[in-house]
Amino acid sequence: MSVFLYIVNNVLSQAVFIIGMVVIVGMVAQKKSWDQILPSTLKTMIGFTMINVGGQTLGGALLPLQQMISKIFDMKAFSSNIGVAQAESFADIGTEMALIFAFGFLINLLLARFTRFKYVHLSAHVSFFFAGLIAALLKFNTTLPFTGIVAVGAIMLGLYMTFSCAYVAVCMKGVKGGEGFTLAHSSSSGLLVATLLAKLFGNKENDLEEMEIPKKLNFLREMTIALTLVMTVLFLIVSLFATPSWTMENITGGQDIIVFSLLRGVEFGMWITVIITGVRMMLSEIIPAFHGIANKIIPNSKPGLDIPLLFPSYPTSVIVGFLCSLVAGLTGMLILGAINYPVVVFPALIPTFFTGAATAIFGNAHGGRRGAILGSLANGFILIFGQAFLLPMVGSYAPIMRILSETDYTVYGPILGWILQLLGGA
Structure with missing residues (x-):
């Protein structure tokens, strides 16, 4: 068991290894030679790492805003240190979590192989x-034994992994740049809501990405430039509201x-x-390689x-x-x-950025500017x-949920918790 848990926690939990294995398996299935497989695998893993590290660092760069906004609204500031939050959160459920993850992935593969949800x-x-x-919901809201938590949890995770990809695939129709794959992300319920709102109340003809702006401001259509300017202004405004003296003393280390x-x-x-560079590198390799698996x-x-x-296809939607x-x-x-309300909550800024961007993308794809705004709101x-x-x-999983609770956590989590409470803790 210790060897298995080591592999789960140190290999399978590293998404880059799974991505690499997928490319290897796909290319072996296509009978490619090793001199084709090796560079393709490495380029895919490097591209994925660029996306992953970029996303984590991007999210981490937002965290000082949380402290400043807490000061503005005179609220208690919760820890934004992801490493500390993980240590606290995994302490009571680490083993159950690792096993649910491993067996849940296996169930996802079996469902993809033997059902119509591919x-x-x-x-x-x-x-x-x-x-x-x-694992946290089952451990802190039921009387299930260890094996019961793992078995029930793995089935739940396998179903979630499969069906969230399935209904997002339906919503992906009409989304630019989404050809050849679906999204596996814990914003899936938000994407579904954004799609439905956009279809009901939006106007697909008024595409946010095609909004007319003065020619001299065309440089704002480039995501790198636009996000740099928007984030600079946002940090400056929030710093001013938090007061420059407090910000310099508590956030910037004396920096103006x-x-x-x-x-x-x-x-x-x-x-x-x-x-964006990682996206282009990874997609150019993994989609052709996955054809071997498919x-x-x-x-x-x-x-x-x-x-x-x-x-890359929706720079304005990401910002809006x-x-x-x-x-x-x-x-x-x-x-x-x-x-x-008895629980003090604060917007988790990392999920706010990524799920906000995603819901605006789907809202815009299906309902233009109005859809993007309604979906992200x-x-x-x-x-x-x-x-x-x-x-x-x-329970003890709360610290990480204050930092990383994306839309599926905040939708499916409470629903499952209420069901377990109605069942009397199973």
Whole structure:
């Protein structure tokens, strides 16, 4: 068991290894030679690492905003250190989480092979943390023994991995840059909501990405430039509201807030460039390689990949989605404070950026500008209210949920928790 857990925690939980193995298996199935397999595998793994490291660093760059916004609204600031939060969160459920993750992935592969839902969930970092949510809900809300938690949890995770990819694949129709794969991401429920709202109330003809702007401002259509400027201005405005003296003392280490804001903006632009470069490198290799799996091993299957793969096609939606989700999240936070809700919550900025961007992309694809705004606003409210409902149910897993609780955590988590409570803790 110790060897198996070592492999799960140190190999399978590293999404880059799973991505690499997929390329190797796919190319071997196509009878490619080793001198073709090796460079393709390495390029895919390097591209994925660029996306993953870029995304993590990009998210981490947002965390100082959380402290400043807490100061502005005079709220308790919760720890934004992901490493510390992981150590606290995994302490009581680490073994159950690892086993649920491993067996859940196996169930996903079996469902893809033997049912009509041909989707292989390849975002291991997503399913790993979702395994933790399931483990926490079962451990802290039921009387199930260890083996029961693992067995029930693995089935739940396998079903989630398969069916979330399936309904997102339906929503992907009409989304630019989404050909050949579906999304395996814990914003799937938000993407579904955004798609439905966009179809009901949007106007597909008014594409956010084709919005007319003065010729001299055409440079804003480039995501790197636009995000750099937007994040610089956002950091500066928030620093001013938090007061420059407090910000310099508590956030910047004495650095002037204008210099601090410019550096943060440039850093943000640099990491989004890394992500986009990684996207192009990875897609050029993994989609052709996956054809071997789709043709030989799991017929007609599709890979489920991560959200940033769509960013290059929707630069404006990424920015609008983040800002709208942030505004909605802050509004929701104030509403909860006004009604004296017993759990203090704060918008988790990493999910706010990535799920806000994703819901705006799907909203725009299906309902233009109005769809993008409605979808990302709804996402922000779901994140904040869902987090408020979720936190009392997850015990020691709460610290990581305050930082990484994306839309599926805040939708499916409370629903599962309420069902378990109705069942009397099983």
